[in-house]
Amino acid sequence: MITAFVISRSTDLLASIMLTGIFSLLSAVFFVLMDAVDVAFTEAAVGAGISTILMLATTSLIGQHYERRPTRHIPVYALIVVVVTGSLLVYGTMDMPVFGNVDTPVQQHVAPRYLNQSGDEIGIPNVVTSVLASYRGFDTFGETVVIFTAGLGVLTLLGFRRTEHQKNKNVIAAMYPHKILRVIGSLLIPPIMLFALYVQFHGDFGPGGGFQAGVIFAVAIILHSMLFGLAKTRRIFKDRSIYLAAGAGVLLYGGVGIVSMLKGGDFLDYSVLLSNAVSGQHIGILLVELGVGLTVATVMLIIYFNFSGRADHQHEDKT
């Protein structure tokens, strides 16, 4: 809470970004306390990791680390809007069910079925994964599409302007000259990828799943690009194949749904995939999580490559 307050006052962009990262980490801790381990995992990876990196990348692209505070207007109107909204919310919480109580509608109505029957209906211990990938699998499908959309957006916004000349140039990474970093870094990449795979397939039992795995996998490749130069990494992972792979992730998820349609079930009804409903659910969840992982990893790469690729252009434009 104090971090948030400081952010609102600070004019130093770098400091605010780091503080936002800390804020995310703190909320991840809070999520663990609230028993939401999956969410904590994601928040730590996304809020503290990805978004901080992106913010920093943007500031370095822009080269402006301080905010020029306009002296003329003091945002009284903003304060009023905020106070009104805030008091409305406080007013709204007056009748909210008591925190942590078992008898609230939230705990009583829909949730018990997930907790009591998902073990039999889907057969995997992590209820969050069951709900995520099966009961509310369509939301997760939508989420994958959102990621895909964002990747597409970043690609269209930042991905064009590269000339042939620049494409073939081998920009040496900042870290390349440091031998120790390079050796240790390359040692790290395989375990990170392995860990990503573990997270991917362990999602049924513990916290984890396609999204987190995708992020971790992308990190491994990003590390590679930091060590060996963006150009080199981009030669391995061609632009076109990356965005097609992102699309393939969405298609894999949707394809599972279509197959279940063809087999006589509803869209995303994994039970009909195999003769045994529970193992059908297993295979379905496995496949869609794979789709999510693929899309997320590739979109992260698209975003990272395009942000840092932009930096190279700007650098060259100046020199």
Add this chain to the structure above:
Amino acid sequence: MLVSLFNYWIVIVLMMMGFYIVISHSNLIKKLLGLSIFQASVFIMYISMGKVEGGTAPILEEGIKTYSNPLPHVLILTAIVVGIATVALGLALVVRIHEAYGTIEENEIQEKDNKSC
């Protein structure tokens, strides 16, 4: 009762700080930071709803009777992802705006627009 709702109020204060940053600051990156704080606080509100006193994480295991509610967790997983997607797109826009206008301050952009009109 006041104690029991205290948790929500903290969240609301956080939420409003984020909201305030969005609408009051003129720096485009700062606005996006505010937006993520605003959204993160909404996530905390959702997760708080799912908590059950004495419950554990919703991973089925022998011998455990009370679990916290998994549904808000699922919703928020989705929402976090949506949030980062928005922020990424927003930042990409900021980069482009900076290239086109040479500034990322709202008022300066508006001035430049008015001049060219």
Add this chain to the structure above:
Amino acid sequence: MLAHAPALTVLVPLLAAPLSLVFVKSRHCWIFCLLVTCASLVLSSLMLGQILDTGTIIYTMGGWPAPWGIEYRVDLLNGFVLLLVSLLGFIVMMAADSSLEKEIDTDKRKFFYSSYLLCLTGMLGITATGDAFNVFVFLEISSLSTYTLIAMGKDRKALWASYQYLIMGTIGATFILIGIGLMYAMTGTLNMHDLSIRLPEVENTRTVFTAFAFFMVGVCLKLALFPLHLWLPNAYTYAPSIVSALIAATATKVAVYVMLRFVFTIFGIEFSFEHMPLQEVLIALGVAGVLTSSIIAIYQTNLKRLAAYSSVAQVGYMIIGFAIGNVTGLTATILHLFNHALMKGALFLAMAGIMYRLGHVEIKNLQGLGRTMPLTMAAFVVGGLSLIGVPLTVGFVSKWYLVLGIIEQGWWLLAVLVLFGSLLALIYIWRVIEIAYFSPPNASTSQVSEAPAMILIPTWILVLGNIYFGIDTDLTVGITSLAAQSLFGVSP
């Protein structure tokens, strides 16, 4: 196949979006997208036919029954909106290939088409779903792709417009998320039908009141109700013409649909109109919106911007229509969703034609365009007349029902204000007509010829739609009044 129609209507464009990236030539990609949108249109019209025969269609995603899984629940109202969105999605797509030639670089076009399909998917998804949280997810799909599409505009102001929309849109979506969260806290469910059953038990709590307020503010941001419309004029003005046409014809309609769905189905008429000051607030904002934005529209120098302000005004009419709280008014609103899509679609496509030839839409430089581009300008004029509400156009039909609805309540003053709004529309449309027809062509307009056929054809399909549905009102009025009656719980 037909059993899966609700899901497929949304899924076809969704799955086609990543597929469209495979194409190397943008022309092929366009043909593919045209087929896809056409398929979606066929599915949604079949579905509407089925609803008329057998009533509401329910489709469970993943085979899980409603409050546990996500269901699609399509009744007359959203069946109609689905048809509208997919119809406009198809017609606007027809013009895309020609219009993009001048407005978007070749290598970006494929991404444009993919984003276009995603945007369409998002809107169809919002409309078809019966789950409150699912609305949020698909809302974000359509929003994110819209931000991308707007940012593709040539002018650098497009970037700024897109950023503004991103901030406003995300605040709106977060408000909606808070509203849904509070509803969930009180009822424990996210399914709309289930919510409508469980909300009345707790409707006198302050939490539900707050949930309602947050939800409404969030949706109003999205549908650009005055005074939350500030993002809209820039977005419409600087986006590529095709994008302006698509979002002007569909995006606000979907937002109005969401509002109708929540106000009528979920919270219920009794709660919305009796416990809440909804009626007064909405009518006040609606009237203010109609009058202010019509007046602002009169002073615009850019044709697209003029049309954008007129859209804000038209949203005002829709809001007044359902806020007066009787069946006729609601019929007018739903009817106007469709009719306004027809007229704005025609207007923006005509502007796409002008953009194609002239490269700008500054009103003062359109002198004599009525002579050099007769078909395009004629389309613009018919669209404009429809906007004013001249008899024999669709605009007249919806205005007629709106005024009837108001008179049913006996609010004469309101009726006069609504008609005064039409007068203002007459002024801003006339300004354009005067310059285009009654002044001699200038250096640039005398050079140009008619817009390319692939822009003219879809424009004229919409223009003829404007006239046809203005004369033969049985079909549209029939469906919309049935939909309105079912929302009010009157058995037809």
